[in-house]
Amino acid sequence: MIQVLILLLLQQAEKVSAAWSVTFENPDICALRGSSVEIRCSYSYPDEESVRGTAWDRGMNQNGVWERVRLSGLPSYNGRFEYQGDHAHNCSLVLRDLQENDTGYYYFWFDTDKFGRRSKTSVFLSVTGLRATVRPDRVRLGDSVTLDCQTECQNGKIIWFRDGRPVAEPTFQAQTTDTGNYSCAFEGLKSSQSDPVALDVWYPPLNVSVEVNRSDPLLVGSSVTLTCRGSASPAAITYTWWYSSDVSNSSTELQVGSGQVLSISSVELAHTGTYICQAQNRAGQSRSAELLLAVEETVHPLIVLGIGIKVIILLVLPPILIWVWKCRSRPHATNEENTSNDYENGIFG
Numbered sequence: 001m002i003q004v005l006i007l008l009l010l011q012q013a014e015k016v017s018a019a020w021s022v023t024f025e026n027p028d029i030c031a032l033r034g035s036s037v038e039i040r041c042s043y044s045y046p047d048e049e050s051v052r053g054t055a056w057d058r059g060m061n062q063n064g065v066w067e068r069v070r071l072s073g074l075p076s077y078n079g080r081f082e083y084q085g086d087h088a089h090n091c092s093l094v095l096r097d098l099q100e101n102d103t104g105y106y107y108f109w110f111d112t113d114k115f116g117r118r119s120k121t122s123v124f125l126s127v128t129g130l131r132a133t134v135r136p137d138r139v140r141l142g143d144s145v146t147l148d149c150q151t152e153c154q155n156g157k158i159i160w161f162r163d164g165r166p167v168a169e170p171t172f173q174a175q176t177t178d179t180g181n182y183s184c185a186f187e188g189l190k191s192s193q194s195d196p197v198a199l200d201v202w203y204p205p206l207n208v209s210v211e212v213n214r215s216d217p218l219l220v221g222s223s224v225t226l227t228c229r230g231s232a233s234p235a236a237i238t239y240t241w242w243y244s245s246d247v248s249n250s251s252t253e254l255q256v257g258s259g260q261v262l263s264i265s266s267v268e269l270a271h272t273g274t275y276i277c278q279a280q281n282r283a284g285q286s287r288s289a290e291l292l293l294a295v296e297e298t299v300h301p302l303i304v305l306g307i308g309i310k311v312i313i314l315l316v317l318p319p320i321l322i323w324v325w326k327c328r329s330r331p332h333a334t335n336e337e338n339t340s341n342d343y344e345n346g347i348f349g
């Protein structure tokens with residue numbers, strides 16, 4: 001008899017607890033930092049009850065005591081949660097702009113005419129970021145690079161960005177343009193992007209060339225500036241200048257300078273020859289093509305004038321002298337004696 005009574009009581013209790021219940025569709029939710037999550041929830045109670053109020057709580061350890069704290073009383077949830085349920089049987093909650101420290105246990109609470117009930121079970125929400133890694137993070141041109149995106153949540157397809165622009169493949173051979181900051185995200189969820197990680201592609205100076213600011217022809221005494229250009233990573237380049245007077249024999253090369261710019265303030269004929277710029281960084285070195293400088297002798301305006309005068313003198317003077325001599329030779333014959341007299345007078349007079 002007592003046994004039957006206990007059985008009846010147990011059945012009754014089961015009935016009551018079945019009538020009072022909160023059910024979470026997914027009690028273990030993984031979500032990404034920056035994303036939103038909907039905690040789908042339904043609740044039930046005896047038909048004769050009616051719901052007065054609802055609330056969501058978060059389990060928190062306060063001074064060593066585990067407590068349920070209203071989300072509405074927590075400033076860090078301000079404006080980030082929204083009750084999507086009702087006063088009937090839907091108790092869904094939306095949390096937005098998730099932070100890592102939103103990770104924890106969440107409970108539903110509701111109040112009826114007779115009782116305030118809280119969910120026995122809870123939802124565990126785990127908020128996690130994506131962690132991007134680039135292996136290796138420093139490579140040389142042509143080396144293989146692998147991008148890896150880690151997360152506790154398996155929420156879909158991972159996509160990659162380099163400095164905000166989409167990356168086609170997570171595995172590639174490093175090119176000069178691959179240097180940059182990489183981050184990963186789930187497709188369609190750019191707000192959950194991982195922190196960026198850097199990839200540094202090292203390469204020796206490329207496209208090394210010499211730029212010359214001369215005006216042709218390059219005359220003795222003028223100034224000329226040679227500038228070495230090229231791109232490299234790391235960008236710190238040291239430059240060396242080589243000169244050869246013998247175009248066909250490269251073993252006659254001489255080092256004539258260092259630094260990006262080679263200036264000759266007053267060129268001489270001896271500066272004629274080929275010039276090469278050698279650029280070097282920590283990844284290697286390369287040389288420019290040969291640049292030929294041909295210095296030409298100056299033809300000074302005064303010299304031009306001098307030659308002109310000489311030509312004029314040589315061409316014009318002889319006929320004049322001949323004419324003058326002819327003119328003077330006629331009276332000369334008649335005055336010959338006088339002249340000689342004068343001469344004698346001059347000496348003795």
Ligand SMILES: *[C@@H]1O[C@H](CO)[C@@H](O)[C@H](O)[C@H]1NC(C)=O
Pocket residue numbers: 040041042084085090091092
């Ligand atoms: C509760 O209502 C929300 C918003 O109307 C809806 O999206 C959700 O599917 C409902 N949840 C359940 C468990 O019925």
Ligand SMILES: *[C@@H]1O[C@H](CO)[C@@H](O)[C@H](O)[C@H]1NC(C)=O
Pocket residue numbers: 076099101102
């Ligand atoms: C969570 O972190 C944010 C900043 O990232 C902070 O403002 C907020 O107070 C934290 N919330 C809790 C509950 O510690």
Ligand SMILES: *[C@@H]1O[C@H](CO)[C@@H](O)[C@H](O)[C@H]1NC(C)=O
Pocket residue numbers: 163179180181198
């Ligand atoms: C990558 O990020 C670092 C630090 O934020 C920055 O100094 C660097 O310029 C970035 N690199 C590129 C290629 O944008």
Ligand SMILES: *[C@@H]1O[C@H](CO)[C@@H](O)[C@H](O)[C@H]1NC(C)=O
Pocket residue numbers: 176206207231232
């Ligand atoms: C070298 O020059 C080529 C052709 O102009 C160009 O496509 C390439 O980007 C340059 N390389 C570097 C590292 O600047």
Ligand SMILES: *[C@@H]1O[C@H](CO)[C@@H](O)[C@H](O)[C@H]1NC(C)=O
Pocket residue numbers: 213214215223224225
């Ligand atoms: C080349 O540059 C040097 C130094 O800047 C300058 O003195 C010279 O006049 C320039 N020559 C030409 C042809 O531009």
Ligand SMILES: *[C@@H]1O[C@H](CO)[C@@H](O)[C@H](O)[C@H]1NC(C)=O
Pocket residue numbers: 249250251252
């Ligand atoms: C190149 O110049 C070097 C040094 O002046 C000399 O020893 C060598 O014989 C020359 N080679 C040729 C092919 O002219």
